[in-house]
Amino acid sequence: MTKDQKTLTDESKRKFVKGLALLVGSTAATAFLTTKSMSVALAHTIESEKTIAVEPLTDGKVFSLNQLKQLKSICAIVIPKTDTLGAAEVNTHGFIDNQLFHCYDKSAQEKAKQLLSLINVVAEKVFSQSFIALKQTQQFELLTELDLGIKNFSSTERQDFKLLKQLICFGYYTSEVGASQELRYLAVPGGYKGSIAYEKTDASWGSQGLYY
Amino acid sequence: MSENLYINKSNEVYDAIVIGSGISGGWAAKEFCERGLKTLMIERGRVVEHQKDYIGENKAPWQQPLRTKVDNLLVKEQHQIQQQCYAFTDATKHFFGNDKDLPYTTAKNTNFTWIRANQLGGKSLLWHRQSYRLGDYDFAANKSDGFGNDWPIRHKDIDKWYSHVEKHAGISGSKDNLENLPDGEFLPPFEMNSPEKVLQAKFAELYPDRPLIMGRTAHLTKPTKLHLSQGRVQCQARDECQAGCSFGSYFSTQSSTLPAAAATNNLHIAPNSVVHSLIYDEKTNRVKGVRIIDNDDLSEREYFAKVVFVCASTIGSTQILMNSISKKFPNGIANSSGVLGHYLMDHNYNAGASGDIEGFEDEIDKGRRPTGLIMPNFYYKPDAKRNFLRGYALAGRAYREGWQSIQHQDGLGVEYKNKLKQAGKWRFGLYAQGEMLPRFENKMSLHPTLKDKWGMPQIEFDCHFSDNETNMMIDAAEQAEKMLKAVGLNNVQSRVMHGPPGLAIHELGTARMGRDAKTSILNAYNQSHDIPNLFVTDGASFCSSAVQNPSLTFMALTVRAVDYCVKEMNAKRI
Numbered sequence: 006m007t008k009d010q011k012t013l014t015d016e017s018k019r020k021f022v023k024g025l026a027l028l029v030g031s032t033a034a035t036a037f038l039t040t041k042s043m044s045v046a047l048a049h050t051i052e053s054e055k056t057i058a059v060e061p062l063t064d065g066k067v068f069s070l071n072q073l074k075q076l077k078s079i080c081a082i083v084i085p086k087t088d089t090l091g092a093a094e095v096n097t098h099g100f101i102d103n104q105l106f107h108c109y110d111k112s113a114q115e116k117a118k119q120l121l122s123l124i125n126v127v128a129e130k131v132f133s134q135s136f137i138a139l140k141q142t143q144q145f146e147l148l149t150e151l152d153l154g155i156k157n158f159s160s161t162e163r164q165d166f167k168l169l170k171q172l173i174c175f176g177y178y179t180s181e182v183g184a185s186q187e188l189r190y191l192a193v194p195g196g197y198k199g200s201i202a203y204e205k206t207d208a209s210w211g212s213q214g215l216y217y
Numbered sequence: 218m219s220e221n222l223y224i225n226k227s228n229e230v231y232d233a234i235v236i237g238s239g240i241s242g243g244w245a246a247k248e249f250c251e252r253g254l255k256t257l258m259i260e261r262g263r264v265v266e267h268q269k270d271y272i273g274e275n276k277a278p279w280q281q282p283l284r285t286k287v288d289n290l291l292v293k294e295q296h297q298i299q300q301q302c303y304a305f306t307d308a309t310k311h312f313f314g315n316d317k318d319l320p321y322t323t324a325k326n327t328n329f330t331w332i333r334a335n336q337l338g339g340k341s342l343l344w345h346r347q348s349y350r351l352g353d354y355d356f357a358a359n360k361s362d363g364f365g366n367d368w369p370i371r372h373k374d375i376d377k378w379y380s381h382v383e384k385h386a387g388i389s390g391s392k393d394n395l396e397n398l399p400d401g402e403f404l405p406p407f408e409m410n411s412p413e414k415v416l417q418a419k420f421a422e423l424y425p426d427r428p429l430i431m432g433r434t435a436h437l438t439k440p441t442k443l444h445l446s447q448g449r450v451q452c453q454a455r456d457e458c459q460a461g462c463s464f465g466s467y468f469s470t471q472s473s474t475l476p477a478a479a480a481t482n483n484l485h486i487a488p489n490s491v492v493h494s495l496i497y498d499e500k501t502n503r504v505k506g507v508r509i510i511d512n513d514d515l516s517e518r519e520y521f522a523k524v525v526f527v528c529a530s531t532i533g534s535t536q537i538l539m540n541s542i543s544k545k546f547p548n549g550i551a552n553s554s555g556v557l558g559h560y561l562m563d564h565n566y567n568a569g570a571s572g573d574i575e576g577f578e579d580e581i582d583k584g585r586r587p588t589g590l591i592m593p594n595f596y597y598k599p600d601a602k603r604n605f606l607r608g609y610a611l612a613g614r615a616y617r618e619g620w621q622s623i624q625h626q627d628g629l630g631v632e633y634k635n636k637l638k639q640a641g642k643w644r645f646g647l648y649a650q651g652e653m654l655p656r657f658e659n660k661m662s663l664h665p666t667l668k669d670k671w672g673m674p675q676i677e678f679d680c681h682f683s684d685n686e687t688n689m690m691i692d693a694a695e696q697a698e699k700m701l702k703a704v705g706l707n708n709v710q711s712r713v714m715h716g717p718p719g720l721a722i723h724e725l726g727t728a729r730m731g732r733d734a735k736t737s738i739l740n741a742y743n744q745s746h747d748i749p750n751l752f753v754t755d756g757a758s759f760c761s762s763a764v765q766n767p768s769l770t771f772m773a774l775t776v777r778a779v780d781y782c783v784k785e786m787n788a789k790r791i
């Protein structure tokens with residue numbers, strides 16, 4: 006377990022215990038809560054101890070090994086590491102490969118692969134190197150052009166990139182780091198409050214019930 | 218709880234058989250059991266135990282292999298129809314029907330989305346828990362414009378039964394003192410957030426006859442002693458209800474009616490028992506019992522009782538009646554009137570508008586409130602000036618946008634990540650829940666040749682929205698847009714959609730009540746006009762759809778019917 010992951014586990018455990026305390030305080034009838042509901046809630050902390058392997062070593066279900074490496078560097082540019090881990094560190098590229106395979110159709114998979122090729126073609130054209138070989142600033146510049154659909158990129162290509170960005174965001178903000186460290190995760194909120202103070206620097210809610 | 222709650226074979230003649238274990242069946246069983254009658258609840262699906270079988274509950278997205286989504290292959294093979302329901306996710310999918318096993322057809326140029334939940338508890342596990350009484354304008358609607366037959370009851374006939382079910386189920390809401398949306402026995406309402414409070418006040422000022430109120434919902438905001446004694450505790454605002462709730466904080470068969478029924482020791486349950494048809498005795502003109510096909514091995518068996526309550530959900534109940542053929546009833550049992558299967562209705566959820574709310578940047582809400590707000594139907598009084606009959610309610614809520622909306626913006630890197638981390642702007646929308654007229658031509662029938670794997674004839678739907686419903690949705694979009702602009706929202710956009718009936722999941726009609734045995738199936742107590750010991754108490758019995766979510770009324774009609782039935786049995790008329 007890396008240090009980052011260790012803190013993460015402790016953090017979510019603390020959050021859970023806090024949630025539970027709230028719960029116990031809020032009702033006299035906790036005696037009726039079976040071990041089932043407790044163990045259900047506890048499940049969060051057990052899972053999080055799994056270490057995440059992020060370095061692509063083989064071909065994926067949709068992408069080749071090289072494409073996975075390229076996707077990993079795109080993830081790192083779109084949602085970088087700050088004081089929390091970024092999309093690449095939580096294996097969002099691996100997530101996308103798996104998700105595209107199981108939940109999307111062939112045409113979406115093809116589109117994603119074509120987009121990766123396109124990015125490489127433009128990288129070669131402009132910098133005479135493949136995308137992963139570029140400096141991070143160059144990668145950023147190139148993806149920004151794609152994101153805006155300018156210079157070497159068309160508006161259709163821009164739309165395709167928006168879809169990839171959506172997959173990156175979905176993968177990151179439904180990961181444990183994204184949902185519970187970067188954002189705030191409340192498994193058991195203990196009731197609904199219509200209004201609490203919020204400052205611009207506060208994180209938004211990462212917990213959304215059933216619907217992500 | 219009796220030791221042998223679940224049975225398979227039995228020669229016993231029960232006092233009552235209840236077909237179905239969903240919202241209606243759960244209530245029927247509870248009420249019979251509490252009156253001391255030996256009751257057999259028959260359910261086609263598997264047993265789902267409270268808490269133990271809520272296998273998707275409280276799982277964070279990262280603990281789900283596809284982060285809440287469902288595998289294409291599984292959807293394609295088993296859930297092509299069910300996946301259209303908003304509540305179909307990885308955490309809930311096992312509570313939805315299997316479309317491969319449960320095929321149905323639709324007439325040419327029509328479409329109908331039939332959502333099913335065939336297990337112990339039925340759709341009570343999956344429902345959204347919105348709970349409203351019908352008002353007198355609703356009960357009188359058919360009579361006043363001539364579409365459909367007159368309801369044989371009014372609010373006063375069912376008032377105390379609404380109260381009875383509200384107290385046990387636990388309905389939260391505010392007393393609003395509205396002319397056509399009667400108040401009930403409420404637990405405290407959920408809180409509004411600040412923008413909602415402000416909008417509520419603005420609506421009150423600009424549209425005094427269009428109040429915006431907190432949604433009434435079957436959640437324990439403040440459990441009573443009764444609820445606590447059943448092991449049900451205060452709602453924690455997770456909004457993960459449809460995965461099942463071990464806190465028992467929302468009403469379901471499992472959390473509420475089943476434990477009460479089982480506590481009497483009068484209840485038995487026959488799971489995995491697909492009712493094929495009713496057994497009819499022409500000599501006595503009574504239903505004697507039911508024919509069963511085993512859900513798993515397709516073997517046949519029978520169960521017997523003095524009375525039979527059909528509570529298999531609107532379509533399920535009528536399917537059973539239609540498949541019960543005898544010399545006296547060649548077109549379906551209890552169908553001397555010939556209207557069985559006709560006047561099928563749903564609600565129409567095909568319009569809405571939304572916009573941005575300025576301000577409130579220094580606050581956010583906390584917890585996931587499992588209900589929104591509602592602007593009850595403001596067209597409940599007939600008015601010839603409108604180009605449609607009946608009306609609609611508008612549902613909505615205010616919320617702060619999160620990464621799901623912000624992700625579409627341009628940007629990358631640290632700046633983008635920080636933007637996604639923050640809460641975005643506040644949004645508010647109003648979405649229509651429209652009434653659908655009862656029309657003879659909207660119907661379900663048994664397919665002449667196609668059967669399902671249990672040998673039951675498949676259902677064919679022939680049902681569509683008419684111009685009346687379409688015109689109503691156009692009006693709803695216009696009104697919603699106009700009002701949202703008037704109360705100061707920005708970037709207001711409205712839309713009208715054209716989804717087919719079914720997806721509001723409020724199937725109603727097909728075995729309607731009525732005063733006249735020649736034009737209806739059931740009397741004012743949900744009792745068959747033709748056969749005294751046969752009752753249908755679910756949505757099939759509805760004469761009109763009104764706009765309210767209907768299940769609270771199924772509950773009230775059911776308990777009222779049981780009360781009547783037991784009195785009739787005691788008086789030896791049944």
Ligand SMILES: Cc1cc2nc3c(=O)[nH]c(=O)nc-3n(C[C@H](O)[C@H](O)[C@H](O)COP(=O)(O)OP(=O)(O)OC[C@H]3O[C@@H](n4cnc5c(N)ncnc54)[C@H](O)[C@@H]3O)c2cc1C
Pocket residue numbers: 236237238239240241242243259260261262302304332334335336337338339340341343344345346347348490491492493528529530531533534537722723755756766767768769771
């Ligand atoms: C996602 C969703 C949201 C909803 N939201 C709301 C809401 O907010 N408010 C509201 O009022 N309503 C809502 N509904 C509708 C509500 O769930 C139904 O109206 C209600 O459950 C119907 O109750 P019922 O007992 O008649 O049928 P069900 O709950 O469907 O139960 C019928 C039972 O009968 C069984 N059955 C069927 N056929 C047979 C047979 N041949 N033999 C034996 N057993 C059989 C079924 O397996 C099932 O268990 C919603 C539904 C869904 C799916």
Ligand code: SF4
Pocket residue numbers: 436451452453454455456457458459461462463464465466467587
């Ligand atoms: S919102 Fe309330 S009822 Fe729904 S799952 Fe959470 S605690 Fe249970």
